[in-house]
Amino acid sequence: MKKREYVLYVNGELVEVTKEVYDAFYKARNREKYLERRDRKHGLLYYNQFDSSESNYEEYLEDKSIDVHQVVETKLLIEQLYEALDSLTKEERELVYDLFFKEQTLREAGQKRAISHIAVMKRRDKILKRLREMMEEKK
Secondary structure: OOOOOEEEEEOOEEEEEOHHHHHHHHHHHHHHHHHHHHHHHOOOOOHHHHOOOOOOOHHHHOOOOOOHHHHHHHHHHHHHHHHHHHOOOHHHHHHHHHHHHOOOOHHHHHHHHOOOHHHHHHHHHHHHHHHHHHHHHHO
């Protein structure tokens, strides 16, 4: 009786393999075909079904309304801003917080600190100038 040879196609060439490799290959292939039949039966669609020789369907799914580079750049700038804010004194941070996060007016911030709104404006401008310089240094 002649011994059976087990071969598989690899890159267009026949390659002799052991029975175990042959069985494992066809077991995995049959499992994949079974799962595809089950998916089709339940109406599941694969993106690669819509691919054509001219285009890839995933290109149509891309959300072009969002500029990813702009989002990343903005996040980096925000991180730099928080680092710069951390270098301010406690009083300066509180003033920035009141004016820009709590949106207090110059008069309200001045009343809270018992100083004039003009003094608050000068402090604000000085702080913003320092923050701007720190941000430009990190670029």
